[in-house]
Amino acid sequence: MxxxxxxxxxxxxxxxxxxxxxxxxxxxxxxxxxxxxxxxxxxxxxxxxxxxxxxxxxxxxxxxxxxxxxxxxxxxxxxxxxxxxxxxxxxxxxxxxxxxxxxxxxxxxxxxxxxxFPIIAEGELPTSFELPAAELIALIDKTSFAISTEETRYYLNGIFLHVADEDEPVLKAAATDGHRLARYTLSRPEGAAKMPDVIIPRKCVGELKKLLDENGDSNVLIDLSASKIRFTLKSTILTSKLIDGTFPDYNRVIPTGNDKLLKLDPSSLRESVDRVATIAQEKTRAVKMALDNDKVTLSVTSPDNGTAAEELSASYGSETVEIGFNAKYLTDILTQIEGDSVDLHLADASAPTLIKEHDKSPALYVLMPMRV
CATH class of the missing domain: 3.10.150.10 (DNA Polymerase III, subunit A, domain 2)
Incomplete structure (x- = not known):
């Protein structure tokens, strides 16, 4: 040659x-x-x-x-x-x-x-559809941070992709590590109606994201079966085996009755959480949020490092609530909120919190609380 x-x-x-x-x-x-x-x-x-x-x-x-x-x-x-x-x-x-x-x-x-040299045998890939690269980038960005790295629960080591019929046919992506859940919803693309539920491995997601960042203005052809998936982007073809496992029914952990609504600026909350978490213990990274009339007080108490507190103005009209979160998990979610307002739907100190940019947002997050 x-x-x-x-x-x-x-x-x-x-x-x-x-x-x-x-x-x-x-x-x-x-x-x-x-x-x-x-x-x-x-x-x-x-x-x-x-x-x-x-x-x-x-x-x-x-x-x-x-x-x-x-x-x-x-x-x-x-x-x-x-x-x-x-x-x-x-x-x-x-x-x-x-x-x-x-x-x-x-x-x-x-x-x-x-x-x-070994070559992956693709076999039949009966489901075929196209997605704009920009939509696929959004889908990965809004969910991949919640992929579990715990190898024993291998079925959580990827993004779960499936179709559903709601008010309109949709394609949904979800990822969870048991502490937080991220879900992103798109209109169902033509050709995806009968696709099997699949779990795309974390490494494939990472390699795909690198390729998409260079081809953000094109369409991506996706071909898949129950065991393999192939992405075709201009001159590059990425083929991956899928995770052979059953993703849990994540809809069961999405709260529907959280009646306390907290509205505030996501970047202000993210920066405040980051500041007070400076003294949090590395192991737990726990931050307490005290919600009162139109304000939130963030605080951290560390036996070794002292205390920290910061007050934020917010829109909140329900009863007083104190709830704890892992600072990293909360900031990871807030980083994905692009607007100037975020809605936190709460129930009590022990119930999961639902986080959305607004009611019609394609992205939805669930965060489990911590004891603080």
């Missing part, structure tokens, strides 16, 4: 695929990127960790000898990243080695044959 590519083209393509590759691999071939140069001048770059696969197609300046080979993904990426801008990079693979040439630089890397 012999091909010449612009450095910027090769760097961008390698950047998309190499981040899938785990730094430590017991299987040598999984550390490699598959490079496939075709006679039409296209070059396919592919990387996988056996659960997730990214394929990027780039255009070469010249393909002298079509062929395919695998080489260390991270090493090649670092080499190309450090080469001078604006140059051409020649990749020449033969007899177990790849020669990389650009300007005055010369590198020789060991290779492994393409036949050893």
């Amino acid at each position: 012999k091909a010449t590519l612009e450095r910027s083209t090769l760097l961008k393509g390698l950047g998309h695929v190499q981040s899938v590759v785990e730094r430590r691999n017991t299987i040598p071939i999984l550390s490699n990127v598959l490079i496939e140069a075709n006679s039409d001048g296209s070059v396919r770059l592919m990387a996988t960790d056996l659960d997730l696969q990214v394929v990027e197609t780039v255009q070469a300046s010249e393909v002298s000898t079509p062929g395919a080979i695998t080489v260390s993904a991270h090493t090649l990426f670092e080499i190309v990243r450090k080469l001078p801008e604006g140059g051409q990079v020649s990749l020449d693979a033969a007899e177990g080695k790849m020669a990389i040439k650009s300007s005055r630089s010369r590198f020789n890397l060991p290779t492994l044959p393409r036949d050893d």
